[in-house]
Amino acid sequence: MDKLTDLHLDALSEVFNIGAGRAAASLSEIVSEEVKLSVPSIEFRKCADLTAKLLSLDQSQLGVVKQKFSGAFTADASLLFTEDNALEIMRDMMGSQISVEELAEFEQEAMCELGNIILNACLSAMADMLEIQLESSLPSYSVSNSDDYIQSIIGGEDQTYIMILHIDLEIERRQVNGRLIFLFSSSSLSTLRVQIDTFLHKI
Amino acid sequence: MTSAPAPGSPSPRLLIVDDSRVSRMMIRAFVLDKQPDWHITEAISGDAAIAMVDQQSFDYCTMDINMPGTLGIAASEQILEKFPAMRIVIFSANIQECLRSRAAELGAHFVAKPVTEKSVGQAITFFKGEGG
Numbered sequence: 277m278d279k280l281t282d283l284h285l286d287a288l289s290e291v292f293n294i295g296a297g298r299a300a301a302s303l304s305e306i307v308s309e310e311v312k313l314s315v316p317s318i319e320f321r322k323c324a325d326l327t328a329k330l331l332s333l334d335q336s337q338l339g340v341v342k343q344k345f346s347g348a349f350t351a352d353a354s355l356l357f358t359e360d361n362a363l364e365i366m367r368d369m370m371g372s373q374i375s376v377e378e379l380a381e382f383e384q385e386a387m388c389e390l391g392n393i394i395l396n397a398c399l400s401a402m403a404d405m406l407e408i409q410l411e412s413s414l415p416s417y418s419v420s421n422s423d424d425y426i427q428s429i430i431g432g433e434d435q436t437y438i439m440i441l442h443i444d445l446e447i448e449r450r451q452v453n454g455r456l457i458f459l460f461s462s463s464s465l466s467t468l469r470v471q472i473d474t475f476l477h478k479i
Numbered sequence: 480m481t482s483a484p485a486p487g488s489p490s491p492r493l494l495i496v497d498d499s500r501v502s503r504m505m506i507r508a509f510v511l512d513k514q515p516d517w518h519i520t521e522a523i524s525g526d527a528a529i530a531m532v533d534q535q536s537f538d539y540c541t542m543d544i545n546m547p548g549t550l551g552i553a554a555s556e557q558i559l560e561k562f563p564a565m566r567i568v569i570f571s572a573n574i575q576e577c578l579r580s581r582a583a584e585l586g587a588h589f590v591a592k593p594v595t596e597k598s599v600g601q602a603i604t605f606f607k608g609e610g611g
Contacts, residue, residue, distance in 0.1 A: 281500065283500065286499055286500045286501050287501040289499060290499040290501050292500050292571075293499070293545060293572045293592075294572040294592050294593050295572075296572070297545075297571065297572030297573040297575075297592070298572070298574065299572060299574055300574075301573075301574045301575045301576075304575045304576070304577070309577060310577045310578075311575065313545050313573055314545070315498065315545050315546060315547055401593070402489050404593065405593060476501070479500070479504050479505050479508050
């Protein structure tokens with residue numbers, strides 16, 4: 277892999293900081309509360325090195341929203357929530373008058389929408405800053421255990437890299453930890469590096 | 480962290496507070512493009528900024544919110560308590576309404592990131608008191 281320098285990572289962190297800020301603004305409108313954001317941190321790893329520990333997710337059941345992005349480069353993006361968190365955010369989104377049965381009925385749709393807001397906010401911030409175009413597929417939501425999720429990623433080509441973005445979104449009454457995972461092929465990662473260089477040279 | 484203001488110089492002194500090096504570079508570049516005579520100093524955190532304002536005087540400050548240590552809103556509050564004449568722009572990606580109102584309560588001006596010629600222009604307009 278062409279190494280990304282600290283300056284590349286700094287630029288990417290700032291992009292995702294902007295993305296997460298946009299996402300938090302939308303989320304806070306939805307749940308009518310302030311959403312606190314942690315400082316984002318980014319790391320790149322080989323897919324094969326991915327473990328549950330690296331994702332800092334201590335629960336085995338995950339809610340996963342997946343979306344594909346394509347354009348200047350391609351990336352498979354996943355937003356991971358612990359499942360308890362997912363249901364609580366949904367309850368906030370849909371209002372407390374909704375019954376548990378109804379909640380289950382809307383789960384798929386609501387989680388896709390939530391993922392759509394967060395993933396698109398992050399990717400559109402990246403597209404704006406790098407002055408590129410990225411298109412997104414429709415999001416899909418599933419609940420899976422963390423080992424299965426990791427297997428589904430490691431199962432791909434071994435020349436694939438993952439970018440793990442750690443951002444904690446905290447909604448006043450509840451601690452919600454989300455992780456964003458972006459899967460890049462080697463060629464997409466090289467393209468991304470070139471795009472960041474172009475951006476940095478313009479400063 | 481960088482260029483020390485020349486003593487006795489009438490040029491405005493700006494403190495850029497941001498944990499992102501890229502953001503600091505961009506704010507600096509856009510400001511100097513419009514205001515080449517301004518003296519610019521950088522701080523990498525709210526805590527560093529709080530320490531710096533005790534040692535040097537500044538006319539203006541751009542302040543990020545999400546930083547390790549003291550968050551930008553709290554840092555601005557502490558700085559404005561001591562130096563109420565300083566003009567502070569909260570320059571943040573965290574664009575929630577409650578943070579905009581908190582900035583306004585402090586007497587600071589809120590400008591939404593990303594850092595662009597336009598957003599930096601809004602900050603400069605506020606600093607110079609041209610309708611900000």
